[in-house]
Amino acid sequence: MCVECGCGAPGQEVGGERRRGVVLPHLHHDHHEGEGHEGSGPGASLPLPEGPEVNRTIRIGQDILEKNNRIARDNRDFFREHGIFVLNFLSAPGSGKTTLLERTISALGTTCPMAVIEGDQETSRDADRIRRLGVQAVQINTGAGCHLDAHQVAHAAGDLELFPGTVLVIENIGNLVCPALFDLGETARVVLFSVTEGEDKPLKYPRIFREADLTLLTKSDLLPHLDFDRTWAESSLRGVNPRGETIALSSRTGEGFGLWLSWLLAHREKAGSLPQARG
Amino acid sequence: MHELSLVVNLLELCEAEASRGGFDRIDRIVLEVGELSGVSLPALRFSFDVAGRGSVIESAVLEIRETPGTGWCLKCEETVRIREPLRECPVCGSLGLLPTGGTEFRLCELVVRDRRTLEKSRKGVG
Secondary structure (H helix, E strand, C coil), rough: CCCCCCCCCCCCCCCCCCCCEEEECCCCCCCCCCCCCCCCCCCCCCCCCCCCEEEEEEEEEEEEEHHHHHHHHHHHHHHCCCEEEEEEEEEECCCHHHHHHHHHHHHHHCCCCCCEEEEEECCCHHHHHHHHCCEEEEEEEECCCCCCCCCHHHHHHHEEEECCCEEEEEECCCCCCHHHHHCCCCCCEEEEEECCCCCCCHHCCCCHHHCCCCCEEHHHHHHHCCCCCCCHHHHHHHCCCCCCCECCCCCCCCCCCCHHCCCCHHHHHHHHCCHHCCC | CCCCHHHHHHHHHHHHHHHHHCCCCEEEEEEECCCCCCCHHHHHHHHHHHHHHCCCCCCCCCEEEEEEEEEEECEEEEEEEECCCCCCCCCCCCCCCEEEEEECCEEEEEEECCCCCHHHHHHHHH
């Protein structure tokens, strides 16, 4: 049973090996609440003796996102151990995340196993688009939620059949603010920045761009029709994220796709997610 | 509006502490919030009021200790004071700063009200 949400999903497989690959277990079974607390052991509350009420101070010093970070660490360990390369796609709505995924899936064909976790407030439209290409996809609907968290990803990954060497893409909720704070256990973060958004986006939303391993400047085929100052945009990107890489591409024309696919495959290899375990 | 999720996480931490520590009322919650943490303080306080209703944190005062943002300038090779948006080093003006401090978002301490403390303090004095 999942200690985070109490779900005892009977169909949930735990740690099962399938013939050609691994089946992700319910990833977050081994957490222990309250790790690292000082002066407070686990156990039931004690009955209070009679007496006047007084104040006392309890020192805690715990990161408020620790619960999310702890599940994210478990996700990351699991993905690493099983040779799964995980990308967290982040961007504003409408920057072309799903279209980029569709073209990437088509370009890689059968050379690289892929799986997708789609995050949206409502509908399964994006997951349906991915499944039409013959790739496994799980849709998470967050309702009022503005970001995905590590717990949701652990559940969604449990519904996918993942093989060593699989590239698992998590398409986060379209939002440049909140998703930046929530580690999902990904291997790398990819931020999409479409040229129709205006070149000052990295300055206006620095947090999300700061933590990108790669920024993709999407819809580059539209550049001739816009007043977008690419040099200025790239310099503002470097300002908030001096170490990240940037690639300009168009999912419509395929421009820049060679660089993107090379980045993807090289980083998958670097992360040790080689498909040697297949067959 | 991720501040609402953050407050829900904070509430879970407080409830776990209350269960362990055997108290049901918190008078003060002290948080450390870094200048570069990406947390909006007005949104945090608003979420705190909304999400805390009817819970162990309902009557608590929220005390926020802000920590300054600092970064490592790749050109100066020094730690400098920075604020968002991260544009340029305030010393040399170059782009290229790596945040080193001010990204914290931490629960530091709780001031709680219960009866057990008095029993303990009596024992201590006696």
